[in-house]
Amino acid sequence: MPAEIFNPNPIVFSPAKPTGRLADLHAQSLWINDTTEPEEGADDVDPIDQDEIFDLIRSINDPEHPNTLEELRVVSAPQIEVNGNHVMVEFTPTVPHCGMSTLIGLSIRVRLLRSLPNRFKVDIRLKPGSHQSELAVNKQLNDKERVAAALENAVLVDTVEQCLVTAGRRGHPE
Numbered sequence: 001m002p003a004e005i006f007n008p009n010p011i012v013f014s015p016a017k018p019t020g021r022l023a024d025l026h027a028q029s030l031w032i033n034d035t036t037e038p039e040e041g042a043d044d045v046d047p048i049d050q051d052e053i054f055d056l057i058r059s060i061n062d063p064e065h066p067n068t069l070e071e072l073r074v075v076s077a078p079q080i081e082v083n084g085n086h087v088m089v090e091f092t093p094t095v096p097h098c099g100m101s102t103l104i105g106l107s108i109r110v111r112l113l114r115s116l117p118n119r120f121k122v123d124i125r126l127k128p129g130s131h132q133s134e135l136a137v138n139k140q141l142n143d144k145e146r147v148a149a150a151l152e153n154a155v156l157v158d159t160v161e162q163c164l165v166t167a168g169r170r171g172h173p174e
Contacts, residue, residue, distance in 0.1 A: 048116070050080040053087055056115050057108050059169040063100045063159060068166065074104060079127065085119045087112065092127040101131055105141040106150060107163040 054077040058070035069075045072094055079090040089108055093101045105124045112122045124141045126134045140146050150156055 048082055048087075048120075050077050050082050053080045053082060053089065053112070055170050057089065057111055057167070060104075060107050060111060060167045061163045061165060062094075063103050063107070063163055069104065069108075075108070086121050086123070087116070088123045088125065090125050090127050092130045096130065096132050098131065101126060101133075101137050102140050103156075103159060103163070105137065106147065106156075107160050109141065109147065110151070110160055111164055111167050 054075065057075055058068060060069045060075075061067070062069060062072055062074065065072065069091070073092065074094065075089070075091050079092070081088045089112070091104060091108065093104070098104075105126070109122060109124050112120075116122070125138050128134065131137060140150075151160075
């Protein structure tokens, strides 16, 4: 946890109840059942949609607070675009001067890189007008060399790992 807290009293919202596509995702197993016969067209690649991406990132912990990114409304399904193999996630920091924005974006990137097939290109951006250093943060989050350098820093990787501890909940409470 950082020494300086950028938003000591964030507004916390209740997580959304899964509906439609999200409810279907929660009802299905994530593991392949080897005992079933392959369906016709089983070689086809299932497209990934914004609900699936949101489900992967919604339970990431905020680095400053004991809340998820969904509870703080840092991420939401409408802020995600999926076009073929390109995923664009837009997130909204809780305050315009949030010093944790780069760490939040890095946590989202790491979660998606670990979860999605290699064919996907992932872009992470701040919601336009939501942060005083929007351009600089966006540049850091989408520069391969900067991301790689950040992930060589053991302290930073440890902090990202702490943010990702709850990511596997996928919107479910403990």
